[in-house]
Amino acid sequence: MTDPKATVSLTIDGRRVHVPAGTSIHKACEAANIDTPTLCWAENLTPVNVCRVCVVEVEGSRALVPSCARAVEEDMIVETDSERVRHSRKMVLEFLGSGVDLSQADELAEWVDHYGADLDRYDQPGLPAQRMNEKPKIQDDLYIRDYDKCVLCYKCVEACGDDAQHTYAIAVSGRGFDARISTEFDVTLPDSACVYCGNCIGVCPTGAIQFKTEFDMREAGEWRPEDQSVTTTVCSFCGVGCNLELHTQDDRIVKVTSPTDHSVTQGHLCIKGRFGWTYVQPPKRR
Amino acid sequence: MADLFIGPDYADGVEIAAVTAAIGDDPAVVHETERLVIGGGARRHERRHLLLPALHALQRAKGWISPGGLNHVSELLQVPPAEAYGVASFYEMFRLDEPESDGAVTHVCVDAACQITANEDLIAEIEAAGGRVHRSPCLGQCERAPARFVQGVGGPDHVPADEVVVERKIPQQGDSALRLLKNIGLVDPTSLASYRQHGGYTALERAIELGSEGVCDAVVESGLSGRGGAAFPTGQKWRAVAAERDRPKHVVANCDESEPGTFKDRVLMENDPFAIIEALTVAGFATGAENGWIYIRGEYPLATDRLRHAIDQCRGAGLLGADAAGTGHAFDIEIRRGAGAYICGEETALFASLEGFRGEPRSKPPFPTTHGLFGEPTAINNPETLINALDVVLHGAAEYRSRGTEQSPGTKLLCVSGQIGRPGVYEVEFGTTLGQVIDLAGGITGSRNLAAVLMGGAAGTFVGPEALDMPLTLEDTRKRGTTLGSGVVMPFTDEIDMTAICVRISEFFRNESCGQCVPCRVGTVRQNETLVQIQRTRGLTAQRRDLMGDVGQVMADASICGLGHTAASAINSALALGLIREAV
Ligand SMILES: Cc1cc2nc3c(=O)[nH]c(=O)nc-3n(C[C@H](O)[C@H](O)[C@H](O)COP(=O)(O)O)c2cc1C
Ligand code: SF4
Ligand code: SF4
Numbered sequence A: 001m002t003d004p005k006a007t008v009s010l011t012i013d014g015r016r017v018h019v020p021a022g023t024s025i026h027k028a029c030e031a032a033n034i035d036t037p038t039l040c041w042a043e044n045l046t047p048v049n050v051c052r053v054c055v056v057e058v059e060g061s062r063a064l065v066p067s068c069a070r071a072v073e074e075d076m077i078v079e080t081d082s083e084r085v086r087h088s089r090k091m092v093l094e095f096l097g098s099g100v101d102l103s104q105a106d107e108l109a110e111w112v113d114h115y116g117a118d119l120d121r122y123d124q125p126g127l128p129a130q131r132m133n134e135k136p137k138i139q140d141d142l143y144i145r146d147y148d149k150c151v152l153c154y155k156c157v158e159a160c161g162d163d164a165q166h167t168y169a170i171a172v173s174g175r176g177f178d179a180r181i182s183t184e185f186d187v188t189l190p191d192s193a194c195v196y197c198g199n200c201i202g203v204c205p206t207g208a209i210q211f212k213t214e215f216d217m218r219e220a221g222e223w224r225p226e227d228q229s230v231t232t233t234v235c236s237f238c239g240v241g242c243n244l245e246l247h248t249q250d251d252r253i254v255k256v257t258s259p260t261d262h263s264v265t266q267g268h269l270c271i272k273g274r275f276g277w278t279y280v281q282p283p284k285r286r
Numbered sequence B: 001m002a003d004l005f006i007g008p009d010y011a012d013g014v015e016i017a018a019v020t021a022a023i024g025d026d027p028a029v030v031h032e033t034e035r036l037v038i039g040g041g042a043r044r045h046e047r048r049h050l051l052l053p054a055l056h057a058l059q060r061a062k063g064w065i066s067p068g069g070l071n072h073v074s075e076l077l078q079v080p081p082a083e084a085y086g087v088a089s090f091y092e093m094f095r096l097d098e099p100e101s102d103g104a105v106t107h108v109c110v111d112a113a114c115q116i117t118a119n120e121d122l123i124a125e126i127e128a129a130g131g132r133v134h135r136s137p138c139l140g141q142c143e144r145a146p147a148r149f150v151q152g153v154g155g156p157d158h159v160p161a162d163e164v165v166v167e168r169k170i171p172q173q174g175d176s177a178l179r180l181l182k183n184i185g186l187v188d189p190t191s192l193a194s195y196r197q198h199g200g201y202t203a204l205e206r207a208i209e210l211g212s213e214g215v216c217d218a219v220v221e222s223g224l225s226g227r228g229g230a231a232f233p234t235g236q237k238w239r240a241v242a243a244e245r246d247r248p249k250h251v252v253a254n255c256d257e258s259e260p261g262t263f264k265d266r267v268l269m270e271n272d273p274f275a276i277i278e279a280l281t282v283a284g285f286a287t288g289a290e291n292g293w294i295y296i297r298g299e300y301p302l303a304t305d306r307l308r309h310a311i312d313q314c315r316g317a318g319l320l321g322a323d324a325a326g327t328g329h330a331f332d333i334e335i336r337r338g339a340g341a342y343i344c345g346e347e348t349a350l351f352a353s354l355e356g357f358r359g360e361p362r363s364k365p366p367f368p369t370t371h372g373l374f375g376e377p378t379a380i381n382n383p384e385t386l387i388n389a390l391d392v393v394l395h396g397a398a399e400y401r402s403r404g405t406e407q408s409p410g411t412k413l414l415c416v417s418g419q420i421g422r423p424g425v426y427e428v429e430f431g432t433t434l435g436q437v438i439d440l441a442g443g444i445t446g447s448r449n450l451a452a453v454l455m456g457g458a459a460g461t462f463v464g465p466e467a468l469d470m471p472l473t474l475e476d477t478r479k480r481g482t483t484l485g486s487g488v489v490m491p492f493t494d495e496i497d498m499t500a501i502c503v504r505i506s507e508f509f510r511n512e513s514c515g516q517c518v519p520c521r522v523g524t525v526r527q528n529e530t531l532v533q534i535q536r537t538r539g540l541t542a543q544r545r546d547l548m549g550d551v552g553q554v555m556a557d558a559s560i561c562g563l564g565h566t567a568a569s570a571i572n573s574a575l576a577l578g579l580i581r582e583a584v
């Protein structure tokens, strides 16, 4: 066991940084005010370190290192903006953007600009770059899954499984570029183990899983984030005391989240808190 | 875990019987309440490694894994059906849709050594006769290209070439200088008595005399390095596992052999299976591990049978079990079959696969010596490495070091195939030159000139004719920017369209990437697309060259495992050698 009070000193981009032992390189960068892109990492999930957008160069290591998952070591020398790091980050973004619809992956857009990723350079004459090519799965009134937007970050699988819900309704299936998030034999959600906690929606970074309300409004061109406000409240269904964030647009609830730093929920909810708000407003006439 | 949700599809009698025969019908959770208590969870965890054998049983019984069959296994082992589906869909040998017709499926190899033969004609022929064909990556029979493997439905799998009686099992059969191949063709691979007559089990006796520390010391002194591709010092690995205390420990023989061009492990397993069992027992003794595992690729039915039979005979003779061979130490071996996935040869992916999860590698550190199979200390070795260790134990490190070079002691098995007179496995001392090996194997075939030699497999590199004087050692290959890898030596003459070979290599990586990390999942696809485009248009433009350079670099720099790290190396070397050309 590492001593929780021990401090580790390392060098990041030429600067000395002191952080508690066991801190990830990514968190150490944060402490040094260095921004690092992340995609598959989240505060409330176990790191899977698969997207590799957060890689850094560590002296003595042949390959680049995922900063989100690697713990700092005494006297480590880390470069976050070397030629190799910039190249890898740019390429990861290009790879994702060339195969996946990133139009709603708001956090990534900035990094695509920052690293000058060219998302179109893989389309060759007569041979367009292979894409996910998935149609949205609309199987109920609560949420939709549009795997054309899926970057396979494993977050939804973790939230459905070991990290939060322990329901295991979805898993990664297939292999290589054909890997997809799926239920067994791709059965519909109502036919699967899904309990509609919506925790997968909460963690999805690209909008591949989203509230049906949001999906319908986007389709209709009515989704206006700039006109939305967020009201924090406590769920009234039971005594646990989960914090809810009600996102409203034109005085109607459009989706519900929970803060990831909330001690009770860590961002996760159940079906009642997540979807049980229709009683506060009549269904919208279409 | 709350109660598992299982859908409304049920297994039929055939499926249930097949699963019961493979893994028993003992439910993972006996009482309803057990699900919620720790005992139930531990028991479920303990039995998950039966998932792969159970899926094999379903596939064999019906030719596919049906929703009902999957549900039955999920219920029995308490694995969520979505996860079981995720596992089943990872492997090439498992089908998840009902086949249109019954009957066996013939896998025909489309990788390099077979690509340059009439494999396409063979495929057409089988299909014309109404047979079902699966285009397969390397089947580990490159010396008998075009290779076939027949996956049975309702009956066993078989390899047609195994039914052909050959006079010599290996070209060098009977040569008194052989160390690793000395038993091949001489010892009856189905008889423990025959193995013992030829000196079998004397190495284990010697190991007991030396004691476990003595064995580790000898292996360290011998300078033996791993033959699975990474050349890690074996003694160091064994010592590290031996130093771990108070936990179950494992030794694993990595018999997944799927690197295109590699077939030496198959030849060893089929013809000298007792040596692998003995060597694994020595490894168990040296490291203090009580559990031995053999993870063998699913397309090796004869080797699997031979090893199973050898394990049974050894167990019957007390060489495995509670007091294995009088070591005073319990040791036994279990076999697990892979199901068609090159990536499962990567050690951490192999552990995941064996444990009943998707064969996805994980980041190292931590290393297998502390966190291996089931998260426990594990020494994993290639069978060729293990056979070398027998030689070290029996004859001592000094004798072992009398062959080869200072930095690459001993002998090396080479898998020679492609355009070569006498393809097969050859044993040579480290330091033998590439040209000497090609001569030993009968020289290149055809009247044309040597264009390139693929060294180390698809994960290796091409070298040109100027490398014929290269001594085959770890140090010399490294110096020349190539690798011995798994021992592949595959020559091509200038009558071969190397662009087509490179397109197929890129397709191999595209198909075999586990898909976990972005650089490899997408990079292998983009690399393949670019090569296909070059092939179609015969246009190796500067832009395409840059693109491949960029793709190759991110795969090498930022991928999780060796598959991604090496996915561009053969292609890069082909570009450097000018093998991928503007026009034919
Ligand atoms: C993609 C990939 C495939 C591999 N396949 C094999 C294999 O089939 N057999 C093998 O022995 N090692 C294979 N390895 C190497 C193993 O990870 C590991 O290093 C080896 O089994 C250790 O044994 P050794 O030290 O005796 O070589 C593979 C590595 C990678 C990255
Ligand atoms: S659906 Fe969303 S959360 Fe799930 S893997 Fe895809 S991108 Fe990640
Ligand atoms: S490098 Fe390729 S095979 Fe290895 S973990 Fe990444 S995607 Fe999987």
Ligand code: FES
Residues within 6 Å of the ligand: A037, A038, A039, A040, A041, A048, A049, A050, A051, A052, A053, A054, A055, A066, A067, A068, A069
């Ligand atoms: S955020 Fe670190 S690998 Fe994905």
Ligand code: FES
Residues within 6 Å of the ligand: B109, B110, B111, B112, B113, B114, B115, B137, B138, B139, B140, B141, B142, B143, B145, B147, B260, B261, B262
């Ligand atoms: S069996 Fe065909 S290349 Fe190995």
